[in-house]
Amino acid sequence: MRYIGNKTKLLSFIASYLDELDLYGGRALDAFAGTTAVARLLKARGFAVDTCDIMSLSYVFQRAYVVADEYPKFAGLADDADLRTAKLTPQFRLLVESRLRGQGDLFSGAPDLQPLEETLVYLDTYLEPLSSFIDLNFAASESPVEGQRMYFSRPNAQRIDAIRHKLHDWWSAGLVTEEEFFILLTALLEAADSVANTAGVYAAFVKAWQSNAMKPLRLCAPDIVVGTGLKCSAHCGDIVELVGRLGRLDLLYLDPPYNTRQYSAYYHVPELIAEGWFGAELPTLRGKTGLIDDSQKKSAWSTRDGCVPALEQLLQGVDATHVLLSYNNEGIIPEKEIESCFRRYGVPSTYRRTGREYKRYRADRDSDARQYSGDHVTEFLYYVRLR
Ligand SMILES: C[S@@+](CC[C@H](N)C(=O)[O-])C[C@H]1O[C@@H](n2cnc3c(N)ncnc32)[C@H](O)[C@@H]1O
Structure with a gap:
C-alpha cells in the first residue's frame, strides 16, 4: 500500500546496517509497524517479532504479513x-x-x-x-x-x-x-x-x-512470510502504553512519524475499510473528505511539544538490548535531542548514526512542496546499546 514513511525502498539500507551490527534472531519489536515492511524483514532475519501501531489498518497488515506463518487453508x-x-x-x-x-x-x-x-x-x-x-x-x-x-x-x-x-x-x-x-x-x-x-x-x-x-479492482494474494515457526504477535494502540508489558527484547526498532500530519487523518478511508461499519451505529463522517472520529488515534509523535517526551518515555519503559531508530533530516525531533536521549538511556560510547540520501515519497512532494528544499531527503539510522 502507498503509505507515507513506509520503508520498502530503504530495506537494503536497514538490512546492511543490521548486518554491520551483527543482529540476527532473538526477539524484536517494530514499534511503529505501518505497512510492516520492516517487521517482515526482521521476521525473515529470524526474529520473533512483536509489532505495534496506532492504526487499525496496520493491525490488519501485522496479522497477515507477520503473525500468519502458513498459507490459509479455508x-x-x-x-x-x-x-x-x-x-x-x-x-x-x-x-x-x-x-x-x-x-x-x-x-x-x-x-x-x-x-x-x-x-x-x-x-x-x-x-x-x-x-x-x-x-x-x-x-x-x-x-x-x-x-x-x-x-x-x-x-x-x-x-x-x-x-x-x-x-x-x-x-x-x-x-x-x-x-x-x-x-x-x-x-x-x-x-x-x-x-x-x-x-x-x-x-x-x-x-x-x-x-x-x-481500472477494475483486483485482489492479489498477499506476500506472506511462511514456514518460519517464529511466534510473532500484533498490537494496535499507543506504543508508550504497551511497551512496559512486552518483557525482554533483543531489538527495539523505531520508525515514528516524522512530521505533524496525523496518520489517522491521512488514511481514514482504508481505516474505515479495515474496521468495517457493522456496529450498532454507522460511523459519522465529517467534511468534504468524510473524516471519521480519530480522537483515540492522535499521536504525540506528530506534535512538536509531544514528540521528545514520547521518545524519553519509550526509552525509559522498554527492556531491550539494542535500539535502532529511522528518522530523516526533516523530522520534528531535533537531531540533538535524539542524540542526547540515546546517550542518556544507552551506553554513550555505543551511540552512532549513519545516513543515506533518497528520493522523496511522491505524496510528500505533491502536498508540501513549499516546505522542502528539493526532491531528496537524508534518511538516518540512529543506534545505541541500552544499559
Ligand atoms: C513512519 S510510519 C511507519 C512506517 C513503517 N515502518 C513502514 O515501513 O510502513 C509511522 C507509523 O507510526 C504510527 N504511530 C503514530 N503514533 C503512534 C503511537 N503512539 N503508537 C504506535 N504507533 C504510532 C502511525 O500510525 C504510522 O503507521
Missing part, C-alpha cells in the same frame, strides 16, 4: 454454499489455474496457494456488487455530481462493499479463522488502495479521474 469455507456452487463452474478452475501460473507456482507451491487463490477468485469474480457504506459515501459517478467524494469509481466501490460485507459474514459465522480473515482483508486493503483516486494519501481526492481509479 477449511471452514467448505460450508459456504455459494462458493461451492462457484467452484463447480468450468470458468472457476481456469481462473484459479491462470492465477497460480501468474505466481509461477503452478507446480511447486500450487497446493499451498490454491485455497487462497480459489477464495480470491470467488470474491473477485462471483460476488454480486453491493451498494453500501463505501459506495454511498466515498464514490462518484464517471461524471461526478456536486458533493460526491471521488475516492473510488462506483463499480469499484460496490465491489469493495460486497467483499467487505462477505468477509464480515464469514467472520461472524465462524467460517474463517482470524488469520484467514486478516489475510483476505489485507488483500482487499491493498487492492482498494491501488484503485483509489488519490495522490497517495486520503486527505484529498483528485478532482479528475486518474487512470488507476478507472
Whole structure:
C-alpha cells in the first residue's frame, strides 16, 4: 500500500546496517509497524517479532504479513454454499489455474496457494456488487455530481462493499479463522488502495479521474512470510502504553512519524475499510473528505511539544538490548535531542548514526512542496546499546 514513511525502498539500507551490527534472531519489536515492511524483514532475519501501531489498518497488515506463518487453508469455507456452487463452474478452475501460473507456482507451491487463490477468485469474480457504506459515501459517478467524494469509481466501490460485507459474514459465522480473515482483508486493503483516486494519501481526492481509479479492482494474494515457526504477535494502540508489558527484547526498532500530519487523518478511508461499519451505529463522517472520529488515534509523535517526551518515555519503559531508530533530516525531533536521549538511556560510547540520501515519497512532494528544499531527503539510522 502507498503509505507515507513506509520503508520498502530503504530495506537494503536497514538490512546492511543490521548486518554491520551483527543482529540476527532473538526477539524484536517494530514499534511503529505501518505497512510492516520492516517487521517482515526482521521476521525473515529470524526474529520473533512483536509489532505495534496506532492504526487499525496496520493491525490488519501485522496479522497477515507477520503473525500468519502458513498459507490459509479455508477449511471452514467448505460450508459456504455459494462458493461451492462457484467452484463447480468450468470458468472457476481456469481462473484459479491462470492465477497460480501468474505466481509461477503452478507446480511447486500450487497446493499451498490454491485455497487462497480459489477464495480470491470467488470474491473477485462471483460476488454480486453491493451498494453500501463505501459506495454511498466515498464514490462518484464517471461524471461526478456536486458533493460526491471521488475516492473510488462506483463499480469499484460496490465491489469493495460486497467483499467487505462477505468477509464480515464469514467472520461472524465462524467460517474463517482470524488469520484467514486478516489475510483476505489485507488483500482487499491493498487492492482498494491501488484503485483509489488519490495522490497517495486520503486527505484529498483528485478532482479528475486518474487512470488507476478507472481500472477494475483486483485482489492479489498477499506476500506472506511462511514456514518460519517464529511466534510473532500484533498490537494496535499507543506504543508508550504497551511497551512496559512486552518483557525482554533483543531489538527495539523505531520508525515514528516524522512530521505533524496525523496518520489517522491521512488514511481514514482504508481505516474505515479495515474496521468495517457493522456496529450498532454507522460511523459519522465529517467534511468534504468524510473524516471519521480519530480522537483515540492522535499521536504525540506528530506534535512538536509531544514528540521528545514520547521518545524519553519509550526509552525509559522498554527492556531491550539494542535500539535502532529511522528518522530523516526533516523530522520534528531535533537531531540533538535524539542524540542526547540515546546517550542518556544507552551506553554513550555505543551511540552512532549513519545516513543515506533518497528520493522523496511522491505524496510528500505533491502536498508540501513549499516546505522542502528539493526532491531528496537524508534518511538516518540512529543506534545505541541500552544499559
Ligand atoms: C513512519 S510510519 C511507519 C512506517 C513503517 N515502518 C513502514 O515501513 O510502513 C509511522 C507509523 O507510526 C504510527 N504511530 C503514530 N503514533 C503512534 C503511537 N503512539 N503508537 C504506535 N504507533 C504510532 C502511525 O500510525 C504510522 O503507521
